[in-house]
Amino acid sequence: MSPEASVNVLGTALESCSTNPVTGFYRNGCCDTGAEDQGSHTVCAIMTNEFLAFSKYVGNDLSTPRPEFGFAGLKAGDRWCLCAGRFLQAYDEGLAPKVRLEATHRKALEIVSLEALTACAVR
Secondary structure (H helix, E strand, C coil): CCCCCCCCCCCCCCCCECCCCCCCCCCCCCCCCCCCCCCEEEEECCHHHHHHHHHHHHHCCCCCHHHHHHHHHCCCEEEEEEHHHHHHHHHHCCCCCCCCCHHCEEHCCCCCCCCHHHHCCCC
């Protein structure tokens, strides 16, 4: 399978989220998505200590290194293609990370409102 059209929530070309660390469901640095991406890894989020602690608490530890998977662990300031559902959960709890709209795939809008994403957008 291949990624869907690379368009962001603003209707323009999807920008890269991060190549250090390399992120994205397809590990291409972009929050591209496709049929095989069941988690909708579409929100380009900038990690915070608060969000990383929240994510670990709800069962998705993004901060602990997992060398067996080539994963160094995330730290505050890292950009990561986050599951839209996890972003929404954190947003509802008041713990959402900042978001880069230009690098957030339009498919995220099937789960998260543009208003919620815009409220957390990096200005």
